[in-house]
Amino acid sequence: MTFCELYKVILVMALESASGSREEKFLETFFPLISQFAFDKAKDLTEKEKETVKPAGAVFGSSSSVFGSSSSLFGSTWGLLVHCLAQFVTAEKAYMSLSFLEQKGFFHRSKDLKSLYQNLITEIKKVEDSSDQSRQGEFEQLLAHLSGHLCHYLTAKLKTMEFYEQISAMGTMKVINYSDLVIVITDIVQSCSKSFHHPLLSPLKATFGLECDAILHLLQAQILMSDWKFLASLMQLYEAHTKLTTWGATAQLKETKKSTFGSSSKHSGWPALYIWLTKYKGFLLSKFSLYFYDVLQKHTTNNEMKGLITKATEDFVARLMTFQRRSDAHYVSLVLDVQSLGSSYISPGYNHPEKNHTTPQGLDSFPSIFSYPQSERPAQHWPNVVSLISNRPQDSKMICVHDKKAQSTYFLSQVDTKVTLVVIFESKKSEKDSYVNNFIVEFSSSLKGTKLFNHFKPGIKG
Structure with missing residues (x-):
């Protein structure tokens, strides 16, 4: 090996090491922001990164003989992933806002959001394939593994979108079959535990798991309550409360100040999905207070019982x-x-x-x-x-x-x-x-x- 060839190898390794460290820090910052509902901050982060990422040819010259194809491949895969992550922020924000359930003419917006998720899967798979083929360094391997797990996460989100569409449609039904909903969300929870377990995606996996677990416990509480099972439904409500509280603590959002009219929104700043889940929990607590009123009353005074019920979402x-x-x-x-x-x-x-x-x-x-x-x-x-x-x-x-x-x-x-x-x-x-x-x-x-x-x-x- 000549001195020139040795110099090229050392320089390429140094570039990959330095870049890998900076890009990994970006990823370590980006995914927690998504899990905390900080979509605007995540969007700004990707936009700044897109400005710094340039095709390898623009940096080293299109006919660079020093770095060859490997550096070009490195630049294109990372640049493509950053571009995908910018779209990923838009998709996640729309998902949490439940905007895909809104009407757009005669159609729901879900078709648009589903297409965005599906396109993201296609593009991120390109990153996975390109990084997997190169195998030039640890960072390229990291991109390949991360992209594969991210595709699994996006697939799970498509399933939960369909699940929420079922919930939305059931609002017009005379009789709601909650057991069917439990089967669907249970399948999603089980598949979630087996996929997208990359360390960088742990914030997303944690919050997605809390979301699915919360809705599962709430639905199970609804079913058990209709069967008049006191302790079992109470434990499901407690589990749902724990999941939602943990999820909310992760986000660390603050309530807005009182308006000029003196009113304030308890959930202001929280996305629509989280707000609805907390409302569902509140509704079930109100229903529980009615169904098991006699049982609860035996363990407290009339005044205390009345005071507790009046604090519920609805005093049935x-x-x-x-x-x-x-x-x-x-x-x-x-x-x-x-x-x-x-x-x-x-x-x-x-x-x-x-x-x-x-x-x-x-x-x-x-x-x-x-x-x-x-x-x-x-x-x-x-x-x-x-x-x-x-x-x-x-x-x-x-x-x-x-x-x-x-x-x-x-x-x-x-x-x-x-x-x-x-x-x-x-x-x-x-x-x-x-x-x-x-x-x-x-x-x-x-x-x-x-x-x-x-x-x-x-x-x-x-």
């Missing part, structure tokens, strides 16, 4: 009580269909796992899980209530029946897969009563979560 208990008084209803209740639960039914509260449970039979298989103003169900009305629930058409929104013999009117509306809202008037009540009808329809929609899921789309006010 107060709404039912207010409705009962204003409508002069004899009895308002949420009735659980235990028969549909079968042998899995257990009484609310904590139950020892080895304790034997007997499934209620007859009229007892339709217990009242919340009632007002009476603590016990009205025995004279319960046969009618059970008969109406058992024979109610599945697709009915609300039914109103007047029993001449009992001189009473019954309103029924399904608020959950196994729970029915029952309102009893000991008088003849018109089925067209606007106050009663409006309350039952609106309350049922709120308790089902239909309203919340419909408001998953940006721009729709809750």
Whole structure:
């Protein structure tokens, strides 16, 4: 080897070592910014880097015989990756803002964002292939490995976009099948744990895992709550709260100051997806307070219980009580269909796992899980209530029946897969009563979560 050849080898190695250090610092700064919702800072970072990255020929001359093709390849792959990362910032910001769910004419914007993610996968694979083929240094190998893992991350994001589209569509459905959603997000969580585990992507992997885990725990809490399982649903809510709190602490965003009108936004600065997940948690906590009101009340005072519930996102208990008084209803209740639960039914509260449970039979298989103003169900009305629930058409929104013999009117509306809202008037009540009808329809929609899921789309006010 001549002195000239030795000089070229040493110079190339020195260039790769120096460049690799600077580029790695860029990557170590860039990905945490994305995980912290600092999209504008990440965008500025990529724009500055794009200005410094020039094709190898522009630096060394297009006919450089000193560096040859290897330096040209190095410059082009890093430059291409930086260009992709600039587009990556745009995609991630649109994803977190849920803008892909907005209407664009007759179509959703999801097609545009999906195309952006798919194009990014194609371009980043070029970086992976180019870097993998060169094998000229450690930094080129780093780019190859990083690009491969980044493609897996982008693929996972495409799956979650489709998942959120399902959630958005379910807002218009009469009955929401939460089990289907759990299956989809569980598959995403499992695939996430096996892919994009490159150390530089650890901030993205961590926040994406928190996002998926949070929505999974919330959906599981929703299902368990509808089965009236106190401890299991409570633990899922706790897990969801922990994931969201950890995710929020990672972002470290600050609330904005009060406006001139004295109001402030608690979630100001947070992306729409994170805000919606916190609202979903708040909704489930409110629903939990209603479904297990009697259980919770046994462990605290009435004043403390009232104070805790009023702090919830929605005070379902107060709404039912207010409705009962204003409508002069004899009895308002949420009735659980235990028969549909079968042998899995257990009484609310904590139950020892080895304790034997007997499934209620007859009229007892339709217990009242919340009632007002009476603590016990009205025995004279319960046969009618059970008969109406058992024979109610599945697709009915609300039914109103007047029993001449009992001189009473019954309103029924399904608020959950196994729970029915029952309102009893000991008088003849018109089925067209606007106050009663409006309350039952609106309350049922709120308790089902239909309203919340419909408001998953940006721009729709809750």
